[in-house]
Amino acid sequence: MAYLETRGLGRDFPGVTALNAVDLSIDLGRTHVLAGENGAGKSTLVKILTGTDRASRGDILINGRNPVDDPALYKNVAYVPQELNLFPQMSVAENLFMPFSRTGHGGLLVNRRALVDEARSYLERFGIEANPRELVANISVSDQQLLQIARACTNTDMKVLILDEPTSSLTRVEVDRVFRVIRSLLDRDHAIVFISHKMEEVFSIGDDYTVLRNGEKIENGRIADISEKDLIRAMSGRDIAFDEHFRPKGPPTDNIMNVRGLSGSRFQDVSFELRRGEILGFAGLVGAGRSEVMQTIFGFLKAKTGKVTIEGKPWKLNDTASSVHGGMLYLSEERKHHGIFPLLSLRENIGISILSLTKGYLGISGGREREAVQKIIDEYGIRTSGMGKRISQLSGGNQQKAIIGRAMATRPRILIFDEPTKGIDIRTKTEIYRIMKGLAEEGVGVILVSSELDELKKCASRIITMHHGRITGAFDTAETNNETLVGAIFGTEAKADAN
């Protein structure tokens, strides 16, 4: 019998049915893939399974009993959110055992030595390389991701572990570390609920699957019995040609941007050029310095030395206002920290970039703003019950579409996308690729920073690789292969075949 079950689960919010008649059945010792697009109802379902929200209809059974009658049962279900949720200024060991009373380290005083000693066995088991005394702020992103999983596992009652996009900021090698941890948990008779938009991972780690679409269960079964194509069709409700590529047509023409000898605090001597009509990809490991290079060109971070010229004219560094005014936009990987204004409405979040269109002698015209924002909502297919809704209540994919729509409305000359599809479902990904391609073909300079090689190969005309803050190669996408690219990403002496 299934360890965790839901029967006819439904959840209504005023005006919206977020979940309807969802049956789910999760067995111990297996990985259950919860698949669905952004806004399909996965987050709502997870909230109900972990007890942070209540169902409007239907039942949950944990180990055959209803946790609504016995809330202690919720302790058997642990959840690791997609966004890092650690205490950066506390040590690895302290983070691991928070809150101390739950993990048996409570009492009047905290015994740091005992914490550190016990932490060591967890760190070893989860393959975390960091020192238990180190502050979390100073350890690598992949260690932080694993630490979040390890922290959930310090809960000794935990039987079901829900992982929401655990690999979205990890590279392939680091993903393998997470998978090893998942397999060892399965061996200990735990169940894993795995939420991911990366099909490759779903098919390599998944045993069972359930597909949600628009709050309803579409189908379920065994991963071994379904093809990638069919799973994607179940999620999106239509066929998506996922082997299609989105490289701009036609040869690139003149140079839009020249970067010469640019150095910042985490990268050195970066030189490259961006041509009109191409999408220029940047590949590398997390921490290779790609985002820092882009943020420095954009003026968000301070440049130490170096020169940037755009269309032949010197470009002012260290000032985001002049960059935006000059037609450059940077769309950050960190949607939450750099993109959205969480307490403001969708309308205000988009409206902030089109004020030149909406302002008049009597201030911002509400009518013109609503009209312009509605156009962007329609054009980019942002799903919302209204533009007055707080943007933080929208799903991640819809937030991303709002950010992209807002950027497009300013008619940029150069647009830098930093991991634009992180945590985004396949259909929306495809829409983003199409937007990038269209822009490049219109003559906008497009840079794509991505940790997914497949994505770069699908979209980029050329790929520049970075390792440890330096450029290690520049490749024509059509004429290179994975082996060469991976070599350059890992900093082995690959010979650049272009530039």
Added chain:
Amino acid sequence: MQTNPLTLLTRSPLAGVFVALAVIFILSALISPYFLTPYNLSVIARGLAFVGLITIAQSMLMVLGELDLSLGVIGGLCGVISGILMIRLGIEPYSAMLLAIMLGASLGLLNGLLITVLRLHSLVLTIGTAGIFGGVNLVLTRGVAITGIPKKVQYLGRGDFLGMPVPFVIMLIALAVATFVMLKTPFGRYMYAIGNNQAGARMLGIKVDKVRLLVFVVAGGIAGLAGVLMVARLGTAQPSIGDTWVLAPIAASVIGGVATTGGIGSPIGAIFGAGIIAIIENIIVLFGVSPYWQGIVSGAIVVLAISFDAISRRYLRRDA
């Protein structure tokens, strides 16, 4: 729901504080026969004018995510300086008041420069500058009031205009301007954006430090205005002006839906909050509550008001 003046009301906290203000007003009218007399209402309005000006200034800073604890002291110092300019230096009274207001703006500029250039925490910095400005006040006056403020400027503090106290009218004008700027202009949108997400605002090319600096300057100028109006009302430049303008405006703003963490709320809500506090203080006096007890009673009511607000908002909200 969609028309523009009403977006004010759809910033949900405002509806709650407006209802609370109305309830307290009606209750006060029911329990005290003196409450609704024109004299009493004008006393409330006149008192509200001064705290209200500081509340407008403070709520603008709070929307940005900043706090300025020196605003009251700036008001006091500007009041005293206006007295010194008029009486000791014989400068034409209106010019003296204008100069004092400009001094307030300069002190705001000083705070703002230290905060934006050196990346200091506004709350901590202004504890320090409040000490300095207050000290200058005492050094200049030795704690003694400057008397003999000319009758012609006293109209600004004591007079009536359209049946309302002049300082109250000035406060309403300031409120209207602040509300227009914050809700209808790009500058105001930038303020909310910065209060929501400073890094995000910079990513959009908003000149974050320029906006912050300017709001500190405006806030200082408004504080200076409150100070000189108080001098005009009292007829003397008291060194103690502004002593009670520190915490009440912050409490009023929070009651009115402005978060101390920034990004949300409006000066209108904050003024409603200030109105609630003003009525409560008035009722305490009308009921002859012992002065020893007044602090406890008014403090307890503020605690009740924000608790009620927080609880009602939790039930109204439908966070998915």
